[in-house]
Amino acid sequence: MAKWGMVxxxxxxxxxxxxxxxxxxxxxxxxxxxxxDVLYYTEGKQPTPTLKWFPRPCMHCEEPSCLHVCPxxxxxxxxxxxxxxxxxxxxxxxxxxIACPYGVRFYTDEKPLIEPNxxxxxxxxxxxxxxxxxxxxxxxxxxxxxxxxxxxVSKCTFCYHKISKAPAGTANLTNEDEATREFTPACVxxxxxxxxxxxxxxxxxxxxxxxxxxxxxxxxxxxxGNKPQVYYVTGSGAGGGAAxxxxxxxxxxx
Amino acid sequence: MTTQVEAxxxxxxxxxxxxxxxxxxxxxxxxxxxxxxHASFNTGSNGVTWGLPVVNYVFFVLxxxxxxxxxxxxxxxxxxEFYPIAKRCVWLAVVTLIAGFASxxxxxxxxxxMLWAIPLSFQYLSPLNWMGVFYLAYLVLLLLKFQxxxxxxxxxSGSRTLGxxxxxxxxxxxxxxxxxxxxxxxxxxxxxxxxxxxxxxxxAVSGAAFAVLITYLTYGSAGNMPEKVRNLMAGSMSxxxxxxxxxxxxxxxxxTVIGLWTNADGMQVWDHVVASPWYWIEIVLMVAAFLMLVNxxxxxxxxxxxxxxxxxxxxxxxxxxxxxxxxxxxxxxGLIQYTPSxxxxxxxxxxxxxxxxxxxVGEKMLNLAAAPEGKNS
Ligand code: SF4
Ligand code: SF4
Numbered sequence: 001m002a003k004w005g006m007v008x009x010x011x012x013x014x015x016x017x018x019x020x021x022x023x024x025x026x027x028x029x030x031x032x033x034x035x036x037d038v039l040y041y042t043e044g045k046q047p048t049p050t051l052k053w054f055p056r057p058c059m060h061c062e063e064p065s066c067l068h069v070c071p072x073x074x075x076x077x078x079x080x081x082x083x084x085x086x087x088x089x090x091x092x093x094x095x096x097x098i099a100c101p102y103g104v105r106f107y108t109d110e111k112p113l114i115e116p117n118x119x120x121x122x123x124x125x126x127x128x129x130x131x132x133x134x135x136x137x138x139x140x141x142x143x144x145x146x147x148x149x150x151x152x153v154s155k156c157t158f159c160y161h162k163i164s165k166a167p168a169g170t171a172n173l174t175n176e177d178e179a180t181r182e183f184t185p186a187c188v189x190x191x192x193x194x195x196x197x198x199x200x201x202x203x204x205x206x207x208x209x210x211x212x213x214x215x216x217x218x219x220x221x222x223x224x225g226n227k228p229q230v231y232y233v234t235g236s237g238a239g240g241g242a243a244x245x246x247x248x249x250x251x252x253x254x
Numbered sequence: 255m256t257t258q259v260e261a262x263x264x265x266x267x268x269x270x271x272x273x274x275x276x277x278x279x280x281x282x283x284x285x286x287x288x289x290x291x292h293a294s295f296n297t298g299s300n301g302v303t304w305g306l307p308v309v310n311y312v313f314f315v316l317x318x319x320x321x322x323x324x325x326x327x328x329x330x331x332x333x334x335e336f337y338p339i340a341k342r343c344v345w346l347a348v349v350t351l352i353a354g355f356a357s358x359x360x361x362x363x364x365x366x367x368m369l370w371a372i373p374l375s376f377q378y379l380s381p382l383n384w385m386g387v388f389y390l391a392y393l394v395l396l397l398l399k400f401q402x403x404x405x406x407x408x409x410x411s412g413s414r415t416l417g418x419x420x421x422x423x424x425x426x427x428x429x430x431x432x433x434x435x436x437x438x439x440x441x442x443x444x445x446x447x448x449x450x451x452x453x454x455x456x457x458a459v460s461g462a463a464f465a466v467l468i469t470y471l472t473y474g475s476a477g478n479m480p481e482k483v484r485n486l487m488a489g490s491m492s493x494x495x496x497x498x499x500x501x502x503x504x505x506x507x508x509x510t511v512i513g514l515w516t517n518a519d520g521m522q523v524w525d526h527v528v529a530s531p532w533y534w535i536e537i538v539l540m541v542a543a544f545l546m547l548v549n550x551x552x553x554x555x556x557x558x559x560x561x562x563x564x565x566x567x568x569x570x571x572x573x574x575x576x577x578x579x580x581x582x583x584x585x586x587x588g589l590i591q592y593t594p595s596x597x598x599x600x601x602x603x604x605x606x607x608x609x610x611x612x613x614x615v616g617e618k619m620l621n622l623a624a625a626p627e628g629k630n631s
Contacts, residue, residue, distance in 0.1 A: 032300060041586040056581045065440065071383040072371035089371050092363015095382050097303045101440035103580030106299040109292035109363065113300075150291060151363030220581075224440050245586070247519035 019187035032113030035156035059228030085144035272611025314354030320461020349612030388427035
């Protein structure tokens with residue numbers, strides 16, 4: 001069984017946010033509730049501030065603190081290493097949002113980011129929080145895929161509706177290869193400079209494994225022990241561009 | 255037999271205020287929740303996750319914890335002079351616990367699903383799971399204990415065992431609540447193995463303050479109190495209250511100093527905490543209350559001051575712990591902004607009203623002044 005993981009090459013990331021947009025379309029996300037975000041920030045003060053950015057999906061941690069705190073086991077980890085939420089079990093206590101060090105979880109019952117409230121324009125029926133005119137083909141509440149119901153928490157699924165259909169033994173999921181294109185997460189498919197790589201971390205010959213070892217892949221906030229399955233390569237942050245944000249002590253948050 | 259002491263304080267008024275408060279607050283909360291759901295709260299995925307309703311919850315369940323401590327002084331540890339307020343404290347522990355639960359239920363996305371999803375799944379790794387288990391056990395034990403005491407059974411082995419069991423249950427329960435915050439290494443303002451102890455201390459002082467204030471409310475004034483109650487209030491109760499308060503002041507100050515001193519990422523929120531006038535109100539109220547207590551003045555006003563101060567403290571703890579943004583949003587703010595909405599404030603009123611009305615009902619119907627034969631005036 002694969003252990004899915006991602007590598008993001010910060011040297012290649014241009015901050016275009018195509019990944020975020022593709023994810024919004026694929027997963028019917030509301031404004032401000034992007035599973036995949038590119039965070040913009042400035043570092044340094046006048047006269048030499050630099051504009052930086054940092055792409056950030058759910059890390060699908062090996063030791064997910066979100067899972068450990070979830071009192072209902074609504075948050076679970078699949079055998080192929082993906083952290084998902086069972087919307088039928090989630091009680092909306094939001095402890096997982098507190099406990100995720102990477103801020104990647106979303107509760108949908110909150111004030112809209114923009115007016116008019118899109119949820120009011122396309123009103124949902126039953127439990128579903130809204131009813132967008134375009135919907136992905138999937139609605140799988142038990143895996144937290146599709147339109148988010150009210151009162152529960154959602155997050156990036158690594159496009160579980162796609163990757164779970166990949167043939168067993170697949171090492172790389174990439175847009176380049178016609179055989180795997182359909183199974184590749186939307187953000188990875190759409191990344192124009194191919195800054196995103198996706199594949200089996202347990203397979204030493206996969207592209208992701210090779211990049212992590214040859215380019216010294218780093219993981220965010222190692223002190224939390226969450227052990228992300230999303231790795232960042234290069235991007236020392238010197239001179240601006242895509243970089244891991246610095247903490248208060250001036251050290252990158254790895 | 256025990257004697258029913260005529261309560262001369264404003265119990266009837268408190269009951270009316272509590273019921274009125276409950277009607278108004280529940281009306282507003284429910285109508286807003288029906289029309290806009292939790293969007294009527296100012297919490298958000300990109301802002302503060304646990305808002306004012308969680309502050310209320312922690313404030314009230316820890317108050318309940320502290321009230322059980324006070325009741326246990328007589329019923330578990332044998333300090334007999336605390337008997338005249340023991341029954342009232344047990345009852346208050348029940349109603350404040352319910353007040354806390356009510357506020358939490360208004361905050362959770364699916365409170366009814368919770369009732370089956372937590373016990374059926376039983377995630378033993380989650381502090382929240384254990385918090386549910388032990389606070390529920392505590393509630394049941396408290397009710398059983400109250401039933402015994404209400405039947406005038408203070409000293410049978412069954413009654414004593416229930417008293418000890420509820421004390422043990424609440425010590426563990428508040429510890430799991432401490433774990434909910436103290437285990438969060440990704441939020442350094444909360445993190446620390448001693449958070450359960452910090453909660454234990456602040457719970458004790460919260461319980462003492464409520465025990466004092468409600469005793470004064472029951473009788474109206476010290477002059478109306480039976481002699482034993484009056485002596486207790488002016489004597490041991492004031493001393494215990496002052497001693498625990500002193501330790502709490504030290505704990506708050508040491509948290510602040512260490513918070514300001516450390517450079518770890520996330521702790522910068524302490525600069526924000528001490529820049530707020532509310533922090534200084536909290537400190538001044540506590541210190542002034544302590545000075546009043548050691549100078550032998552009536553503990554009623556200090557109790558009120560400490561309750562206000564503790565509420566500020568709970569708010570500060572729970573909200574400030576979330577103000578340093580993690581990796582969220584498209585433009586990273588320095589600190590997250592949060593002010594509770596009207597609906598959230600109404601959940602506070604819900605909780606206070608339940609506590610107030612619940613106490614007054616007990617005072618009118620359950621003879622809360624009762625104490626074991628020969629141990630009361
Ligand atoms: S990044 Fe957060 S939500 Fe995703 S698995 Fe890790 S702890 Fe859970
Ligand atoms: S909000 Fe849902 S997924 Fe998150 S901890 Fe609570 S029950 Fe689990």
